[in-house]
Amino acid sequence: MDKNDSSALERSRLLQLSFLYSVPIGVLGGLIGLGGAEFRLPVLAGVLGYSVRQAVPLNLAVSLVTIAASLAIRGSTLSFSSVIPLLPAVLSLICGAVITAFFGAAMAGKLSNEQLERIILVLLVLIGVALIVEGFLPQQIPALLPSSLAWRIGAGILFGLAIGLVSSLLGVAGGEIIIPTLVFAFGADIKTAGTASLLVSLPTVLVGVVKYASRGAFANRAALRNTVAPMGVGSVIGAVIGGMLVGVVPASVLKVTLGVILNISAFRVFHKAKSHNS
Template sequence: MNKKQSVLLSLLTSTPIGALGGLIGLGGAEFRLPVLLGMLKLSARKAVAMNIAISLITIISSIIFRIPKISISTLLPLSLVMFSIIVGSMTGAYFGADFSKKVTESLLKNTILILLIFIGCLLICEGFVPFITGGINFGHVSIKVLVGVFCGLIIGFISSLLGVAGGELIIPILILIFGVDIKIAGTVSLLISLPTILIGISKNASNKMYSDKKDFTSLILPMGIGSIIGAFIGAALVSMISSEIIRLLLGILLIFSALKLFIEKK
């Protein structure tokens, strides 16, 4: 594949993935990775590094386009939950990097497979017959903070092992446990994912993974442009699509991700 074809493919494939990021609140790493590995024939190490860099562009673009559509007064009450999940996520990511050497990949994938299918089915059922109202009643704010930290530990742990931002887990946790509307949860998820992505990029930069200028011009730049265009489209659709449909879409994506994981495991 020549450079012109690579640029065109990068632009075309990144736009719909960026639209998912803008609509739901995901970095799109899981959907972008097969393109980098399969179509563009990158090595696994380089694909992960490029994926994280493009995810950063997707997340920042989605935040910029989504924030004006949501009142800041809506986000302020969630600041404590956001902070507690971020603290837990950073800690979980730190320990997850070491634990990855001890746990078998098969056990990890089986656990995530079951978790994603369960959450996906729960969200689809909730989309058809709403039964979750206001999340869990914690009784005291300190308990809510502890739960947020614990959830963050799980998110960061899994994210560090799989090399993703963790939006697929963050959004369901915000909806099912903390009772956040999915449209707001998508924006909050992007804000929570940002520190994890920045740590991943700094780690790859220290390992000289971004030293080749050709990667920037032929891959990161065109995929970044496609992600920005997609994020704009996705963010514009947020106000047009009901929360129930977005919840259904997220549930389907979670189950799809789980099945993809199962196929790869086989």
């Protein structure tokens, strides 16, 4: 087999794996109301063979595709009127998130691979623990923040700063943080929080993608064709299927299970990578 045939086979394998892994991840994300990007990252780094520095912006690009598709789907089936009372919180979250999404992408470029892997491992474990805890919490509780507009705007900006940083360092939409924040801090119901989360995520992820692009992260067009495109399509298909299956398995059970799986996969991929670098 000559080099061209081998290269074509490798491209075909990458394209197929990208699609096949993204569909079940999208289904699980759809079932619990998240995009699944936190589960895509270990696949990109551990299965598809990308370095962590390549995997994060690619994950962010797939997240952008899935957010845009999710917003289009929600816009055709749901009204955004329920989000209007949450607009001060949503806008303040966006303000904070886009700032750190910009600087987070720049910071990631200055970190060594080992430092980036260590940070990603910690963040994925924290998200896994948060999913487990959230599985045992009620779907809606009274807002923990005072109803004062000043309080909500100030807290929204602070939460947004954390959300944007996590988004840019992991390449995720941040729904795993945004939704609990809206539910528990601002008293939103889970469905409204899901819609509002997409509105916060879109500009946050877009800023991260633009910043990574300016640093040359998407110069490899083959990665966009063979990984981002099939993963984006597979994630959207999976999310639609997951949305149709909501209620088949209790979301709380899924969150606990997926939190455990995320912790295991994060340790397997990023702790191993850190050990190899040592």
